[in-house]
Structures are given as C-alpha cells and as structure tokens.
Amino acid sequence: MTRQVGDHVVERLREWGVEQVFGYPGDGINGLIAAFGRADDQPAFIQARHEEMAAFQAVGYAKFSGRVGVCTATSGPGAIHLLNGLYDAKLDHVPVVAIVGQTARSAMGGSYQQEVDLQSLFKDVASDYLVEVNVPSQLPNALDRAFRTALTRRAPTAVIIPSDLQEEPYEKPTHDFKQVPSSPPGPALAPTVRAAREEIERAAAVINAGSRVAILVGQGARDAAEEVTRVVDVTGAGVAKALLGKDVLSDELPYVTGSIGLLGTRPSYELMRDCDTLLIVGSNFPYSQFMPEFGQARAVQIDIDGAMIGMRYPTEVNLVGDAKATLAELIPLLKPKQDRNWALDIQRNVARWWQTIERQAMLDAKPLNPMRVVWELSQCVPDDAIVTADSGSSTNWYARCLRFHGRMRGSLSGTLATMGPGVPYAIGAKFAHPDRPAIALVGDGAMQMNGMAELLTIARYRERWSDPRLIVAVFHNNDLNQVTWELRAMGGAPKFEQSQTLPEVSYAEIARAAGLAAMVIDKPDDVAPAWQAALASDRPMVLDFHTDPEVPPIPPHATWEQMKSTAEAVLRGDPGGWHLVAQGAKAKAQEFLPTREV
Incomplete structure (x- = not known):
C-alpha cells in the first residue's frame, strides 16, 4: 500500500517519541485521522470534547512531562478553537506542536467552506515557527523544525497541512535545489547558557553586601531547587514563590514564605517589605508593587531569556543564563551571614502564617x-x-x-x-x-x-x-x-x-x-x-x-x-x-x- 503524507506525519510523531495526540476530528484532517487508524494506537489519538480542551490537555501534558505536547484540529472552526490553549502555552512558555488541517489546495482563495486564513490566525500565537505544507517533500523538515523550535524556544508552533495533501503519496526531499532535507528526531534542548564570570562576581558582591536577603523563584528555578536551598543556607534568605513556581520548593521548609502577590501570603509580603537585597531566579512575575519599594533593595536577576530580564524591577545585575548552572557558579562566591536574626524572623513569620491559615480554614x-x-x-x-x-x-x-x-x-x-x-x-x-x-x-x-x-x-x-x-x-x-x-x-x-x-x-x-x-x-x-x-x-x-x-x-x-x-x-x-x-x-x-x- 502506498504510504500517504498522513502516514508519514504519524510515523514522524512516533519517531519523536509522541505517545498521544490530543484532538478532535473533522474533514480538514480526514487523511490524518485515517493514518491514526492505521497506526495501531501508536501514537494514540485522544479525543477531547472540544478543540480548546485538546490544546489545554497538550499544555498540561507538556508542563508535567517536560516533553512536547501535541494537539490537532480540523480547518476553520477547529483551528480557531485551539487558539486559547495555544496562547496559554505561549504565555507560560510551554512546548506544544499544533497540527492543523486546511481547505484543499484547489479550493484555496475561493471562499470555500471552512476556509480561514490560518497563516494570519496563527501568526502571533505560533510566531516562533509557523508553516503551511504544500508539497509532500516539505515533510519531514517542517514537522522536525516545529518540534525542535517548540523545545528550544519553549513555545507553541503550528504546522498547517491542507486536507488533499494528507492523502497524497509521500515523497521524501531529494538532493536538489529548492529541496530541504531533515535529520532524524533527537534531543533538541537548548544548550546550557552561562552568564559571564565578571557579572557573576558583581552579583555576588551585591548579595554579600546585604543583610536581609529575599529570593523570588518562578518556574525557571524548578531544576535549580537544590542550588536555591544552598543560597538560603549561606545567606539566611527567605524564599517567596511566583504562582507558576509554587512547586519549586516544599512549603514545609521553614524559610519558604509561599506565594507572592494579590493571591499571596503575609510572610511573602513582609519578606519583600523588609528586605534590602533581592535575588530573582527564573521568574517573570509582573506585579512590581508586590516587590520592594524602588530604591529599597539592591537586586540581582537570573533568567535564561535575555529579552525578559531586568524589566520587572530595577535590577542592578542581570545574569542571562541557566538558573542551575549560574547559581552553581555564584554560590562559592557568597559569604555566610553571621547575623541570623533575619532568618529567624522569616521562620517565625512563616510558622505564624500557617497557624493563621489553619484558624481561618x-x-x-x-x-x-x-x-x-x-x-x-x-x-x-x-x-x-x-x-x-x-x-x-x-x-x-x-x-x-x-x-x-x-x-x-x-x-x-x-x-x-x-x-x-x-x-x-x-x-x-x-x-x-x-x-x-x-x-x-x-x-x-x-x-x-x-x-x-x-x-x-x-x-x-x-x-x-x-x-x-x-x-x-x-x-x-x-x-x-x-x-x-x-x-x-x-x-x-x-x-x-x-x-x-x-x-x-x-x-x-x-x-x-x-x-x-x-x-x-x-x-x-x-x-x-x-x-x-x-x-x-x-x-x-x-x-x-x-x-x-x-x-x-x-x-x-x-x-x-x-x-x-x-x-x-x-x-x-x-x-x-x-x-x-x-x-x-x-x-x-x-x-x-x-x-x-x-
């Protein structure tokens, strides 16, 4: 039997280690659905009740697995329904690949049923990588690049495949002009980015000069929990958590003050109110009114994304790098705080808070x-x-x-x-x-x-x-x-x-x-x-x-x-x-x- 484009897509997903695709069927992806039917549940097609739910399921899967979440939907209304879930992935920096159907190529531009300008529709939400595949030889490169971009940029990407193309015989790219080959699926994680040594030394000097250190962690600190704990051991700091970083550190640790912001805790409020030094690790928490007053604290920020650093608080030193690797270089330069009164105050505030919450509950x-x-x-x-x-x-x-x-x-x-x-x-x-x-x-x-x-x-x-x-x-x-x-x-x-x-x-x-x-x-x-x-x-x-x-x-x-x-x-x-x-x-x-x- 001739292998169709839909079969190649499903096979390539399998090669990327995809075990399930969250979606909802429709005639814009009939060729793809038929290929899933021939794939013996590898990967499984998981039918949500609505395309938005399929996108959310892909986001949830990606958040908790660390792998790419994959969702699929038909052309027109199905593609539109994906948007909210894909924007959720974009704003929370989650790797998701959306595979979307489109009107047959022969009908494009003719105001055909369910024809929507998907390139314009997904231009913002999938701005890191968006492609419409129009000939079989564009695959596998288009799919592979969608996966690699989603993983390295921590972002949603989208591949649009017209309905008639899905049922055409698959032809791999040739060794020729205007043909783009691809490499086998494999690890596509971003390299470990390390901040410059002289900037790490400047950051250490700022932290060492302070006597009341506060740390704010977000989801970017999840792989650096051990290093954050070591910073606390040296500095006597308290640690507040942005909402996406709630699971970075255990709330049973006596120096963890809990969530910050309008939904936050009193110990986190007190931590930010009274500190003289602030270390922000892997957080893009946007509400500066819940951080120290401007001019009150000297601040250092660590983040992998240089485009987002230094924009939430007037930080004195900005370290663009992987949180775990950057903290590992910073820690040996930190001097232990001899006065532990700040640490003891934080611990008393935390203990008092949990007693208050119990009484309120x-x-x-x-x-x-x-x-x-x-x-x-x-x-x-x-x-x-x-x-x-x-x-x-x-x-x-x-x-x-x-x-x-x-x-x-x-x-x-x-x-x-x-x-x-x-x-x-x-x-x-x-x-x-x-x-x-x-x-x-x-x-x-x-x-x-x-x-x-x-x-x-x-x-x-x-x-x-x-x-x-x-x-x-x-x-x-x-x-x-x-x-x-x-x-x-x-x-x-x-x-x-x-x-x-x-x-x-x-x-x-x-x-x-x-x-x-x-x-x-x-x-x-x-x-x-x-x-x-x-x-x-x-x-x-x-x-x-x-x-x-x-x-x-x-x-x-x-x-x-x-x-x-x-x-x-x-x-x-x-x-x-x-x-x-x-x-x-x-x-x-x-x-x-x-x-x-x-």
Whole structure:
C-alpha cells in the first residue's frame, strides 16, 4: 500500500517519541485521522470534547512531562478553537506542536467552506515557527523544525497541512535545489547558557553586601531547587514563590514564605517589605508593587531569556543564563551571614502564617468554608500528587492554603489566567504520569464553562492509567466569585446577580451519569473524610463541595482603597453584604490571635 503524507506525519510523531495526540476530528484532517487508524494506537489519538480542551490537555501534558505536547484540529472552526490553549502555552512558555488541517489546495482563495486564513490566525500565537505544507517533500523538515523550535524556544508552533495533501503519496526531499532535507528526531534542548564570570562576581558582591536577603523563584528555578536551598543556607534568605513556581520548593521548609502577590501570603509580603537585597531566579512575575519599594533593595536577576530580564524591577545585575548552572557558579562566591536574626524572623513569620491559615480554614461558613476544602487536602495529599488549579476565587485557596511537599507538582494558567484549563490539565497530567494521582481544583464557573464535558473524557480513558485516581474538586457556590470580589474590591460595585449568579446543577449527579464516582459535601466534618475516600478510590471521582461565596479572599496586605471599595459595595446594596462583612471580620481577626510556639 502506498504510504500517504498522513502516514508519514504519524510515523514522524512516533519517531519523536509522541505517545498521544490530543484532538478532535473533522474533514480538514480526514487523511490524518485515517493514518491514526492505521497506526495501531501508536501514537494514540485522544479525543477531547472540544478543540480548546485538546490544546489545554497538550499544555498540561507538556508542563508535567517536560516533553512536547501535541494537539490537532480540523480547518476553520477547529483551528480557531485551539487558539486559547495555544496562547496559554505561549504565555507560560510551554512546548506544544499544533497540527492543523486546511481547505484543499484547489479550493484555496475561493471562499470555500471552512476556509480561514490560518497563516494570519496563527501568526502571533505560533510566531516562533509557523508553516503551511504544500508539497509532500516539505515533510519531514517542517514537522522536525516545529518540534525542535517548540523545545528550544519553549513555545507553541503550528504546522498547517491542507486536507488533499494528507492523502497524497509521500515523497521524501531529494538532493536538489529548492529541496530541504531533515535529520532524524533527537534531543533538541537548548544548550546550557552561562552568564559571564565578571557579572557573576558583581552579583555576588551585591548579595554579600546585604543583610536581609529575599529570593523570588518562578518556574525557571524548578531544576535549580537544590542550588536555591544552598543560597538560603549561606545567606539566611527567605524564599517567596511566583504562582507558576509554587512547586519549586516544599512549603514545609521553614524559610519558604509561599506565594507572592494579590493571591499571596503575609510572610511573602513582609519578606519583600523588609528586605534590602533581592535575588530573582527564573521568574517573570509582573506585579512590581508586590516587590520592594524602588530604591529599597539592591537586586540581582537570573533568567535564561535575555529579552525578559531586568524589566520587572530595577535590577542592578542581570545574569542571562541557566538558573542551575549560574547559581552553581555564584554560590562559592557568597559569604555566610553571621547575623541570623533575619532568618529567624522569616521562620517565625512563616510558622505564624500557617497557624493563621489553619484558624481561618476552621471558621464556620454557610455551608462550607472553601479554605477548609484546601486545608484538609494539605493534610492528606500524597507526596507524588499532581494538582491543577483553574482561574477564579478557588485559585486564592490553591495559592495560599495548599502546602506542597515531596515530589508534588502543580500548575495553572499562570500568565493568561484563562478559565477552563483545570480539568484538561489534570487529564494531560494523567497521560504524562499515569502512575500518579491528579487533583483538579475547579470553580463551578469553570466547571460549567467546559469542565463538565471533559468528565466524559476522563471516563473514556481512565483504563489507560495505572493509578486510577483523578479527583475533580468543585467549589460549588453558584457565583462567578472572583469577578464578584473584583467588582467589590476594585470598583466598589455590589454583586450584579444577572451577571454573576450561576444556574444550580448537581456536579455529583453529572459525574455519576458520566460513569465516575461522586460525593456531595456540605458539612465541615465531612470534608476530610471526602478527601480520604477519593484518594482511596479505585476510579476517578468528583467531589461536589458546597462552599460559601462570601468567604472573602482578603489579601493579607489589603490596601485601604480595597477595604473602602468593599464597604461601598455593601452600602450600595450588595445582596451578600452583611454576611461577607461578618466572614471578613472573622477571617481578619485570626491574624491577630496569639500563636503557638514552634
């Protein structure tokens, strides 16, 4: 049988080590789908419920595996649906390859059905590499370059293949003019970039001169956790974590202050408020108002991407290089701090914070305190769990209340902050690590947007995972809660119910209809047993937590303007007004209670 272009694409994916492609079929990729059918599930075609979900699954797979995630969609509407997931990959620097169909070449330019200018559509999101293949001999170079670029640039790339070309006989490139060959698939990782020695010496001088050192880590520090710990040992620094760097260091370390920013912790706020020296490692955290006041701290930044360095804080020394290699050269030049009072203050602040969070989590609410949902998870979450979070008020509890430890991994849409990736990320995580439990923390807004449909995807593929545990925890409060709080705290506007209120539905019943296990939890004492049951289950489970929408995600460093705006919202007739005031007062009071000695 003649080998078609579609067969070559599938074969090349296999050579790149691709084990699954997340997608949704359509006639623009019929030739490719037929080739998957002839490939004996190598690689597997994983059918999402929507192309956007396929892209998110590819992103989740790439984030948790370190390999390229691959997604595919048909021409026109299918390609358009991929965009949000691909932008998520672009903004979080994740390697994803999208293989997209197109109208037949003979019909291009004729306003044919589902004809969209895909080159223009993907020009921005796949700006690192975008190609339309128009003759068979363009392959394999086009595919290989898409993979190599995705890996080295940590970015999404796109290969567009017209539908008629997919069914043509494959012809490899020849040794001739206007033909471009390719090399066999293989490692395409960027070389280790090292900063100049004299700049590393300047950085060491800045850090050595300081007495109160703070470190901010992001996802770029993930492979340098050991080196960051060694810097702490020498300098007595505290370490705050950007949201994408939440899994870089264990929250059980006494000097780790937790998340930074609007969703951050009081110890991180205090760390930045009081430090005189700042070391930023692998983070592009954009909110400079949560860093030290300008002129307060001398700063050093380490990042692999020279285009992004020195733009978030007035850094004195910028080291463009791999975090692990750069820190390894920096550490021998650092002088141990003799005064450890700064380190002891940080540790006391951290210990006090976790006691405060526990007290806040145990406060009564109607019916459940959402903080308790995550606090109880922290008490029993396995060392090898992968936790995904969605965008919404539940993100606050993921950021502040969940204590990472062991080999735990976690992520969310950090930069795009889009709703909807929590469940598909968890699906991607299960394909990346089928032997590890995955847990998605999802608001009911995101669940209604697209998470419910993906329960069918979970049910369909659960037999492929050696560890059957995939837990979807829904924060069921019938409110688009994050926006509600933003209206209150940033504009002084009361909750607009026509916009914010969600229709009531039982997520547990929907899960059971999809073939999953499920529990409804609306009593505080049932929260911990529910987590324990889900983690002991032999199949995926949905936990439908009925939570109180008026438990405020108050930043520990809330400004007077934010408090004033919230009060104005209450006075203007917010429907949950006096209840939210009571909950906020109870939560804030916990910060001022005496703490236990540790």
